[in-house]
Amino acid sequence: MLQKLRALIEKYWDVVTYLFFGVLTTVVNYLVYLPVYNLLGISAAVSNAIAWVAAVAFAFLTNKPFVFKSHDWSARTVLPELAKFVSCRVASGAMETVILLVTVDILNWNGNIWKLITSVLVVVLNYVASKLLVFKK
Numbered sequence: 001m002l003q004k005l006r007a008l009i010e011k012y013w014d015v016v017t018y019l020f021f022g023v024l025t026t027v028v029n030y031l032v033y034l035p036v037y038n039l040l041g042i043s044a045a046v047s048n049a050i051a052w053v054a055a056v057a058f059a060f061l062t063n064k065p066f067v068f069k070s071h072d073w074s075a076r077t078v079l080p081e082l083a084k085f086v087s088c089r090v091a092s093g094a095m096e097t098v099i100l101l102v103t104v105d106i107l108n109w110n111g112n113i114w115k116l117i118t119s120v121l122v123v124v125l126n127y128v129a130s131k132l133l134v135f136k137k
Contacts, residue, residue, distance in 0.1 A: 014067055014131070021062045022123045029055035029119070037111055044104035044111040045097050052093040059126070060085050068135030081134055088129035092122045 009016060033051035036042050042050075060082060064070045070081060096118040104111040 015127075017067045018063070018127050018130075019123075021059070021067055022127070024062065025055050025059040026119050026123065028058045030115070033115060034112070037115075043101075044115070045101040047111075048097045048100050048115070049093070052089070052097070056086060056089045056093070059089070063130060064135070068130065070135050084134040085130065088133060089126065092125045092129070095125075096122050 029051045032054045033047050036050055037044055037047035063085075064081065070077070072078070099118050100111070100114055103109045103114045
């Protein structure tokens with residue numbers, strides 16, 4: 001039983017580590033978004049954009065070595081990876097920001113709940129993009 005569990009974890013290690021660091025990235029995002037939105041009273045869309053910058057920086061620095069096992073930090077490797085990574089994150093971040101703009105800033109729905117809903121969608125999209133486009137083996 002233990003061997004089967006170990007084999008399963010090894011087989012899906014990139015998914016397990018992505019989810020772990022995805023949760024941490026989401027925490028970073030929320031640690032920025034919640035005070036900016038709730039305490040400073042800045043719109044959900046702008047608060048999300050500010051939080052996005054912090055989360056993307058954290059995600060790249062953790063996903064590169066720990067999730068996708070890309071350990072070459074030379075400019076020749078990092079710059080293209082970073083460009084692709086940020087490009088993919090811009091797409092999902094823009095989608096998240098537009099959803100928050102419409103649901104929270106225009107429709108006045110709960111900004112904390114909609115941030116949570118969009119976060120789930122973004123984590124899934126970012127994993128697929130990172131796996132298929134950024135850190136290809």
